[in-house]
Amino acid sequence: MSAPEKHRRFRVLETEPYNGEAPVDLLLERSETPTELFYVRNHAPVPEVDAGAFRLEVGGLVRRPLSLSLEELHRELPVVEVPATLQCAGNRRDELVRVRPVPGEAPWGAGVVSHARWRGVPLAAVLEAAEVTEGAAQVAFAGLDQVEKGGERIPFGGSIPLARALAGDGAPPVLLAWEMNGEPLPPEHGYPLRVVVPGYIGARSVKWLRSVRVQDAPSDNYYQARSYKLFPPHVGPEDADWSRGLMLGELSLTSVIGAPRDGEEVPRGIVAVRGYAMAGGERTVERVEVSADGGQSWTVAAHEPAPPGVWTFWRAELDLPAGDQEIVCRAWDSAANTQPERVEPLWNFKGYMNNAWHRVRVQSG
């Protein structure tokens, strides 16, 4: 497959598999991320899928296993469009790397987050048609991609709680989607069908979806059982007990300053500070604050209320004295969670879920 067509400022971290993110200042130009800026996190080459021959297999703890063509999915189930922001668990890893190296993991910046309108069918409707049986607890997904792991080829996969898959009022639906922003999914985003789990780490939104399996336990796929787990700072790859890592699922709360940029020179006086914020699960961002004195005093940013699973853009004005200044931001979510202050105590050897106060240094003159 040829490389995806991306913006000239798109930062390609790796070409095979293809991985990249946009600079945050470009992401802030539109709430709906254009595909040329949408982050890409792949673990294997993009599979070439014959959409005509494609069938989605639905099995496990169900009374009626299903095998559905794309046309049957479109025709036999309710089609909905849902706005959802995806965010990688590795977003803002670069700040962790500056504390201590995170070997073997891509040094993602703060642009591994993007937003789209997704069109597809609710996973809940698929599960209803398949008739979930007693003992069901998790819904596992597997992709058509083939990742090389220890001499074997495995699909990328993962699972979410059944309760999340079925969640009704209040929670944005989990989708099996074939369109983003009104266009068919591009190959690198999962053509012809992918999962979209609003409020969860991007890894659970499995691309090139081939199977949905209802089961009594989380997926034993490498990317659920080994990867995407959070360990304390003192644990390394050599002594990690994988059964004890925190299995990631819902996103934690984060906020990021996109403008001014780190290292930028700004005129002395009133400076407009802009950025994004994102809450996890079914929580919403309730407040964003910025500080130019290390958190001694805070200015509340203006932000548009956004539903769960959707980022919000915010804007504040700070009156900066001359000299080298550090601007920080933090958000609060609807569960009154706020962000941790320092990156250091969040370090973990996989480099996940850094949501410390975001900091940029500017030269005010």
Add this chain to the structure above:
Amino acid sequence: MSAPEKHRRFRVLETEPYNGEAPVDLLLERSETPTELFYVRNHAPVPEVDAGAFRLEVGGLVRRPLSLSLEELHRELPVVEVPATLQCAGNRRDELVRVRPVPGEAPWGAGVVSHARWRGVPLAAVLEAAEVTEGAAQVAFAGLDQVEKGGERIPFGGSIPLARALAGDGAPPVLLAWEMNGEPLPPEHGYPLRVVVPGYIGARSVKWLRSVRVQDAPSDNYYQARSYKLFPPHVGPEDADWSRGLMLGELSLTSVIGAPRDGEEVPRGIVAVRGYAMAGGERTVERVEVSADGGQSWTVAAHEPAPPGVWTFWRAELDLPAGDQEIVCRAWDSAANTQPERVEPLWNFKGYMNNAWHRVRVQSG
């Protein structure tokens, strides 16, 4: 009414209305809090209720308004028992007070949290019987107590999202309860009927319940519209715009060291550190860590997994050098949230939701 019978070490902050909490070391003796240790947060004198004449009124956006005696509640609806930990939004206010005074609010310690088995009927079953209609978004509760506010007498009240009231799989049910720990509710805990909202601030678990009202907006009761809102550190009572405060609902994540106690002398060497941790909403506590070097290094505590809405007790051992030592703890929840490091940036003039790393100083010798 006579004062409740409490443990001799129960700390009474106020007698009229009655308010008090137990020392944390006593709370840690049993996962199910004995009533003599269970915290009490009242805003008015305890009402004397004639259980025989009592009727619960269910109205608002429903097709079939209900008026139910206690006997009808028991007989006509499914009775369930649910373990749930209640926690006041003012828990750990004393640490905020040490940063800056919080005038007019009781200086609660870290014992405004307690656990019980609650028996009653699911609110969802009551709402199903009443047949909620279109446009419903919130479920509002009002009590039989009479609080003096600005020359008027108002009931204590508040509301929760309808989606939370109806939540099925995965979320512990919201209850209308008449028993705690196998005994009828004592007067100070809401006899004859109270709400229990697992995972939410205690204020939403309205006591002496007299009415349930389904509506399109949050309760306009003083305790939802004015009190129990979170403001930034620079806002005071004189300039608070009440329409802009963060309306509290789900609890944030917290953890507390109960032993050793602050100021305690401990033998040099291995010290057992014990405490509780509690996640909010439908999240669970996934890890608790302690540090004796200000968060440079962490020891993972042992803890029993607990369902959403239920606290967990944890225990770790630290090898302390001689001298004056500070021990801190922090928890992580299932959404990979962790606690903020310092109390100072959390200060707010109502003194709510302090969930900074908990700290005790001990003399190791």
